[in-house]
Amino acid sequence: MGNVKIKICGISDGAAMDGAIDAGADYAGLVFYPPSPRHIGSNDAALLAERSGPRIARVGLFVDADDAQIGDAVAAGRLDALQLHGSEAPARAADLRARFGLPVWKAIAVSSASDVKRAEQYAGAADLVLFDARTPKGTLPGGMGLSFDWSLLRHYRGSLPWGLAGGITPANVAHAIAQTGAPLVDVSSGVESAPGLKDPARIKAFVSAVRKG
Numbered sequence: 001m002g003n004v005k006i007k008i009c010g011i012s013d014g015a016a017m018d019g020a021i022d023a024g025a026d027y028a029g030l031v032f033y034p035p036s037p038r039h040i041g042s043n044d045a046a047l048l049a050e051r052s053g054p055r056i057a058r059v060g061l062f063v064d065a066d067d068a069q070i071g072d073a074v075a076a077g078r079l080d081a082l083q084l085h086g087s088e089a090p091a092r093a094a095d096l097r098a099r100f101g102l103p104v105w106k107a108i109a110v111s112s113a114s115d116v117k118r119a120e121q122y123a124g125a126a127d128l129v130l131f132d133a134r135t136p137k138g139t140l141p142g143g144m145g146l147s148f149d150w151s152l153l154r155h156y157r158g159s160l161p162w163g164l165a166g167g168i169t170p171a172n173v174a175h176a177i178a179q180t181g182a183p184l185v186d187v188s189s190g191v192e193s194a195p196g197l198k199d200p201a202r203i204k205a206f207v208s209a210v211r212k213g
């Protein structure tokens with residue numbers, strides 16, 4: 001599994017950013033969603049962009065955000081990709097990709113086989129689909145440490161590049177990859193010691209579990 005890409009999401013301070021870079025993760029996720037315990041504003045995004053530079057790609061995470069919010073984050077965080085984790089339709093994804101000239105990752109909330117099939121609607125609009133667990137109404141749309149039935153992705157072959165998220169941890173990531181063949185894995189709460197507090201040791205354990213598998 002040496003070539004599986006790794007995203008550590010919800011990076012909100014320098015130690016977490018250093019941990020993700022030092023561990024060898026490919027992507028750092030910056031959450032621009034105020035209800036999240038991992039939310040950051042433009043100032044912190046700029047500091048994290050300055051600190052990380054070209055050493056890791058930065059993915060900005062949004063939930064049904066407007067153009068101004070996204071534009072501010074793109075400029076401050078010098079983002080390399082946009083992750084849309086709300087109810088954004090294919091047309092919105094395509095519009096944002098054209099407006100900002102950045103790859104768009106669309107999160108797909110999964111609780112059934114039909115949810116997995118729905119990802120195809122984003123062909124031609126998004127650059128990657130990220131399968132994440134559907135979360136209970138009234139809770140965060142992600143970042144809840146919840147997983148879905150990974151067998152729904154067994155032998156998955158869609159037209160877009162894809163990734164797996166939701167409830168992944170250092171202990172289960174090798175199994176998740178073995179069961180789904182995921183070419184990219186994305187983790188937030190699974191590498192934290194408390195909500196929003198990334199643990200560099202858990203980040204390192206997660207990356208080595210992917211790399212050595």
Ligand SMILES: O=C(O)c1ccccc1N[C@@H]1O[C@H](COP(=O)(O)O)[C@@H](O)[C@H]1O
Nearest residue numbers: 036142143144145166167186187188189
């Ligand atoms: O991380 C968050 O706080 C968050 C908030 C709102 C939407 C998405 C969020 N994170 C994304 O959700 C997945 C799964 O999280 P977890 O690993 O189960 O905690 C995460 O990889 C982010 O892409």
